[in-house]
Amino acid sequence: MTPVKRILTAAVVLLNVACAARNSSPNPGRHRSDGFIREASVRAHMEFLAGDAINGRGSGTRDEWIAVAYVAAQLRSWGVEPMGDNGGYVQTIEIERPELAAAPVLSIGARRYTHGKEITVATMSAPSLSGTIATFKPGTATPKGSVVVIPELTRELSAALSTTVMVLAKSTGCGPVRRQPGALPRISPRTVAAPSSTTRPACIGLDADTYVAAEKLTPGTSVTLEGQVKTVQKANTWNAVGRLTGSDPQMSRDVILLSAHIDHLGNGRAQAAAGGDNIYNGADDDASGSIAVLELAEAIAAGRRPKRTIVFAWFGSEESGGTGSRYFADKPVVPLDRIVANLQFEMIGRADEKVPPHTLWLTGYERSNLGPELARRGAKLVQDPHPDQSFFTRSDNIQFARRGVIAHTVSSFGLHKDYHAASDEIRTIDFAHMTDSIRSMLAPIRWLSDSEFKPDWLPGKKPES
Numbered sequence: 001m002t003p004v005k006r007i008l009t010a011a012v013v014l015l016n017v018a019c020a021a022r023n024s025s026p027n028p029g030r031h032r033s034d035g036f037i038r039e040a041s042v043r044a045h046m047e048f049l050a051g052d053a054i055n056g057r058g059s060g061t062r063d064e065w066i067a068v069a070y071v072a073a074q075l076r077s078w079g080v081e082p083m084g085d086n087g088g089y090v091q092t093i094e095i096e097r098p099e100l101a102a103a104p105v106l107s108i109g110a111r112r113y114t115h116g117k118e119i120t121v122a123t124m125s126a127p128s129l130s131g132t133i134a135t136f137k138p139g140t141a142t143p144k145g146s147v148v149v150i151p152e153l154t155r156e157l158s159a160a161l162s163t164t165v166m167v168l169a170k171s172t173g174c175g176p177v178r179r180q181p182g183a184l185p186r187i188s189p190r191t192v193a194a195p196s197s198t199t200r201p202a203c204i205g206l207d208a209d210t211y212v213a214a215e216k217l218t219p220g221t222s223v224t225l226e227g228q229v230k231t232v233q234k235a236n237t238w239n240a241v242g243r244l245t246g247s248d249p250q251m252s253r254d255v256i257l258l259s260a261h262i263d264h265l266g267n268g269r270a271q272a273a274a275g276g277d278n279i280y281n282g283a284d285d286d287a288s289g290s291i292a293v294l295e296l297a298e299a300i301a302a303g304r305r306p307k308r309t310i311v312f313a314w315f316g317s318e319e320s321g322g323t324g325s326r327y328f329a330d331k332p333v334v335p336l337d338r339i340v341a342n343l344q345f346e347m348i349g350r351a352d353e354k355v356p357p358h359t360l361w362l363t364g365y366e367r368s369n370l371g372p373e374l375a376r377r378g379a380k381l382v383q384d385p386h387p388d389q390s391f392f393t394r395s396d397n398i399q400f401a402r403r404g405v406i407a408h409t410v411s412s413f414g415l416h417k418d419y420h421a422a423s424d425e426i427r428t429i430d431f432a433h434m435t436d437s438i439r440s441m442l443a444p445i446r447w448l449s450d451s452e453f454k455p456d457w458l459p460g461k462k463p464e465s
């Protein structure tokens, strides 16, 4: 080795050391080692995202926007790369909400039934809908454009009926209506830039006589629900998106998507909770999952850069029909076929008694080889103990799974009574469980981000598109 080369080598070594120091510690002064997820940090995020000041992060409201801006600010400080609009982390999604001029009318043959009289339209996916009566058998998909007559549309059935246009149920069969009696039904928002169809059927509650008549309808009978549009309200919903580009030039093409939904039900003006306020704080649903993705982003950004790329996403308007994640899937920031796995985090703020302490479960665990492989790498991850609830189809992961991406939801929701109630508050959160659970996912996610393992659906288990 010549002296010149030696000097050059020394310079290169110094440069490498400097670069390594910068890469391994984008947060000088924080001295946060890889893998260290602190309960105080989890609490701090929770107190902001589920505190009363942010008013329940209502889908498509200014409060949702503030929550997304909060996430964006954190990402900037950790050195996560922005993937939103105009060099920032925030994606602004234009949505349209048609508003009706008068009560919609259901027509079956020559008979007419009016909202507020014989029927109550609880949800409506478009101003006018039409379909034909089909027989519903649990466990089998109904043909596209079906109208089914069932006593009650539960959330589980709602997932199974994603190809159904309308559900005709008993008068209280569409679940609790959060609107004033007699108010016109709300129509699901439509995304302007990526208008793909909604995956939720309209639900119409029928009075006793009408329900008896509907039960006798023969398959093939045509049914229409007609509403007259008064105005189309323009609104927005927001996602936050960031990325850590993989360190390996080849493997960085592969993307791991970690996600959660940032919105919740907002401020329920029409229905103050007994003995409490009327803010739907959504501490568990889904501030907890949003915080998991924040903590993982910070911990991974602070450590050695993984070989594969990781995209972190917080979706808006999940609660009003999955608008944010559907937009992301329709206009992805990276091609969907490069996403090797999506893990959505939903409701991990409390332990589920059905599984061992400090354990999480994975929806659709039995559908792919991802869950078992993560468990082999130390994730405290087991099969979903509530298969009857169809959770696999009830979160944002389904948008990706239906498009072929191996996508599951990580959760520990034990069917607690505070679900979608104003009482889903910070005081109910088990911070030890939550912190430990997030921590337990870090090493397995790091392994996945460094490995060449590509998960796959098991034979016959790929969800229908």
Ligand SMILES: [Zn+2]
Pocket: 261, 285, 286, 318, 346, 347
């Ligand atoms: Zn949720």
